[in-house]
Amino acid sequence: MKIAVYAVRYKGKWNLRLSVDIRVDMTWWLRQGKDQGNAVERWVLLGDELPLSWGVSLCGRFRGLAEMERWGDRQWWAYILSQLKNELVLESSNGERILSGGVENICIWDRQQGWISRTKHGNEGRETIGTVRSIQNRKLATGVDGLDMEGLTGQANELTHLLAGRQLLVPEAEALLAEAAPDLEHTWRSAAQLAYLQGRLSFAAGLAPAPRARWSAARRHELRCNRCGSGKVHRTSCASCGRKACAYCETCLTLGRSRECSLLLRGTAKPAMPRTAEAALAENLDRWGLSPAQRAAAEVALSFLAAPPRRVRKCSRPEGQWQRARELFRRSMRVRQELGAAAAHGSTLAGYKQSSPRSGECAWGVAGRQLPDSAFERFLLWAVTGAGKTEMMFPLLQHVLERGGTALVATPRRDVVLELAPRLAVAFPQVSMVTLYGGSAERWQRGQLTLATTHQLLRYRQAFDLVVIDEIDAFPYHNDPMLAFATQAVCKQEGKFIFLSATPPRPLQKEAARGQLPHAKVPVRFHRHPLPVPIRLGTASVHHWLQKDQLPASFIQHLYISIQRGAQVFLFVTRISHIQGLVKLLIRQLPDIPIAGTSSQDEERTAKVRLFRATEIRVLVTTTILERGVTVPRSDVYILDADSSLFDEASLVQMAGRAGRSKDDPCGNVIFISPQWTSGQKRAIKQIKRMNALARKKGYLKLTKH
Ligand SMILES: [Zn+2]
Ligand SMILES: [Zn+2]
Known part of the structure; x- marks a missing residue:
């Protein structure tokens, strides 16, 4: 759009302003009460219809000069041309057309002289023509005097x-x-x-x-x-x-x-939630029926929320950090290019295809760590798969909502929004809630509690006291510092972030380990049984199986055991192109067992997952698309080509996390099948074992034999 730009000298100081309705500015500066009018010394309309980007550039570059007080229209015109030099070069001859009217557009008002005569024309009435035309062009019925x-x-x-x-x-x-x-x-x-x-x-x-x-x-x-x-x-x-x-x-x-x-x-920005010193937080927790491990973590998170803000940040405008963010963005793009295309569970933002959570740079961690002056206060709730992190979120939301604050729960997936909305509505019946996703009817409503998918956040700015980011490692923004950064803008200056994850990105893990990131771990599932620890089976690669048209005997043996014990079998593969061939080989091997394959490209995926849950499909061959969010009782998990660079530590832990979810079958089998024994696999197993050890040490495990 186009916009009006003017300079005003007020109380001895020059300023440049933009206007979408110049009548309001003229009334504000020139026709208000006597005091105001007297304080304005000079008012210069530089153009009434400049491209908005030029107006913004002029404002950004503007420095008041002492001699401006004496400038006539020609000096101001020359000033505009020199300031917009770069913009005009880009437009070549078109620039002059855009600035049509040229020097004629400039109108100067002076406290002593009123509208200043232009010597060339010598006609006092002429000088306001630019403004009058501007008013007429916008088809506004009333002039300057008609404003109510x-x-x-x-x-x-x-x-x-x-x-x-x-x-x-x-x-x-x-x-x-x-x-x-x-x-x-x-x-x-x-x-x-x-x-x-x-x-x-x-x-x-x-x-x-x-x-x-x-x-x-x-x-x-x-x-x-x-x-x-x-x-x-x-x-x-x-x-x-x-x-x-x-x-x-x-x-x-x-x-x-x-x-x-x-x-x-x-x-x-909305005013920050009032914070009062308080001690009795624990009774807030009683109504939520948390397990001891959930409760302990929620207590730590609550004291993080209740603590007064560390200090007022120096930089109130997140824009100040773009430079760093952009550099990270470039780096992550490079990493992404090097990685090439991976198995698909991609972002929904146009222009961003699959960004799988594996390249080293984590926007959330780095942006927070390397920009300490303006870093938001963050807390990591590291809860193993199946720990029941949604329940732990409730007391944290309650804390903020009860104090009149606003809270946002952001999640990368629309289905999570739809699943979470009714649970939150039941938990907080008195609270106004807005549910936002692409196509949501509540888009323009406002509520105390907002539940949204990722890119709905771009419409907010400094709006929330608490921002809960669910599954931070699964965000489409994971490797995209710029978008992560934009998301940080939704938090009020004194607001706080809580990150939820079963598999935090490595930079966050490191920060937590170094004591730089306050955090709490929930090392045990809600049913209080340990996480199944993966075992390893060395075989050739799936590619090799398909070439040979034969499945390895050791793999078949394990499969038989799973089927016989009545388990549902997840078979994770790295490539969509492997699915069909593998399903064929499996059907040949297990002719009586219902077997299917699915991927991000499968339109019947939802139906197949439903059949799998209902045990009408027993073996489901899939990609990382089902690595999280799908809970099927009595499952065994096989990860084929577990040494592939397409499966990182986080994916391996997430896939392994599909097993043993129900309390009736808490110890399903997880098998890594691969030619190589890689550090990714070792780290994933180490992470799982460490969590089990922590759960044991804290006394969270049920005392049964496995
Ligand atoms: Zn344009
Ligand atoms: Zn954009």
């Missing part, structure tokens, strides 16, 4: 309230208003402009040049998305701002196009 400032103040209050804790592009804001305040839907510009002047709303461009640190070799015109943080942009000619090369973000396209010239409205 009292009514507008009310509307600005309403808008400020609705946009608090939000960051929205104009179409999103209009959709919100259509639902929440229909009378504002078409007149929001005036209200927004007043709120902007009052400092209760800020304007940003959808995309803006990434700030360049001294040490960075970043190119000059590198852009990043102010909403999602991605640097993946595409340029097209744009009807909205008239430029030939207006860029938009490819990453968050599913939420509507974020352009260089899109106006991003950023509301104020």
Whole structure:
């Protein structure tokens, strides 16, 4: 879109301002009470219809100079041309067309002289033409004098309230208003402009040049998305701002196009939840019926929540950290390219295909660790698979909600949102709750408790006192620092993060081990039996089996045992292309047993998982798509090619975690089948054994023999 830009000298200081309704600014600066009017010394309209990105650039570069007080329209015009030099080069001859009207657009008002005559024309009336035209162009019925400032103040209050804790592009804001305040839907510009002047709303461009640190070799015109943080942009000619090369973000396209010239409205942060010193936290826990291990961990997490914020962060604006985040982003992209395509359980964000949680860099850990000045306070709840982490979340949410705070539970998967929503509604019947996922009808509602999938978070900004990130290692953002970073923006300055995971990314594990990350471990499942420890079976690779058209005898023997004991068999493979061949070989070997294969590309996946749960399928060959979230009683788990680089420690632990989930069959079998004995397999087994040892030491295990 296009926007008006003006400079104002107020109480001896120059400022540059943007405007979506110049009438409001003229009333604010020039026609308000005597005191205000007297304090404004000079007011200069630089352009009434500049591409928004140029207006934002002008503001970013503006430095007031003493001689500006004496500048006439020509000096201001020359100033604009010099400041927009780089932008105009990109547009070649088109730039002049965009700045049509040129020096004529500049209107100067002075406290002593009023509208300053332009010597060339010598006609006093002429100088306001630019402004008058601007008003007419926008088809606004009333002029400067017709503004009802009292009514507008009310509307600005309403808008400020609705946009608090939000960051929205104009179409999103209009959709919100259509639902929440229909009378504002078409007149929001005036209200927004007043709120902007009052400092209760800020304007940003959808995309803006990434700030360049001294040490960075970043190119000059590198852009990043102010909403999602991605640097993946595409340029097209744009009807909205008239430029030939207006860029938009490819990453968050599913939420509507974020352009260089899109106006991003950023509301104020919501006030922080009041914190009081309190001791009696333990009784809060009673109502949730937690096991001793769950309770112990929840108590540690609660004291983390109740502690006063460590200190006020120096950097209140997360933008200050983009530089570092961008560098991490590049690095992770490189790692991803090196890894190539992997088995699919991909992100739903356009432009980001499969990002499997294995390359070394973890956005959450690094962003927090290496930016101590602005790091949010984080807590890791490390609960083994089947520990019942949802139940542990309840007392933490209760703590915040009871104190009038706002809480967000973010989860990478829509099915988890749908499954969790009714449980939360039952746990907190008095609390207003909003459930957000792609296509959710509650998109513009607000509640004290918000349950959302990942990219719904991009519409919030400094909105929550508590942000719970479920399955942090499974987030599409896992290897994407920029997006992880954008997600961090949803937390209030004094808010806190809780990460839930059965398999935290290594950087977080290391931080926890070093004592840099407060954490609690839940080393035992809710049924209080130890985790099944994988055993290893050395065979050739699956590829080799398929070539030979034969399954190894040792593998078959184990399979027979599983089938005979009545277990449901998960067979995890690395490649979708292996599934069909393997199913064929298995059917030949076990002709009486119902066997099926499924993957991310299988439309009947949900149905097959249901049949598997109902024991109508006994052996299910699958990829990591089912490594988490699927709980089937009485399961045995076989991980084929367990030495593959496509299975890292976390995936191996997650897949192993499918076994022994029910209390009727708490010790299922887990078998790693591979030609090589790799460090990934060793670490996974070590992690499982360590958790069992911890559970034993703490006395959490049931005293039965396994
Ligand atoms: Zn974006
Ligand atoms: Zn544009």
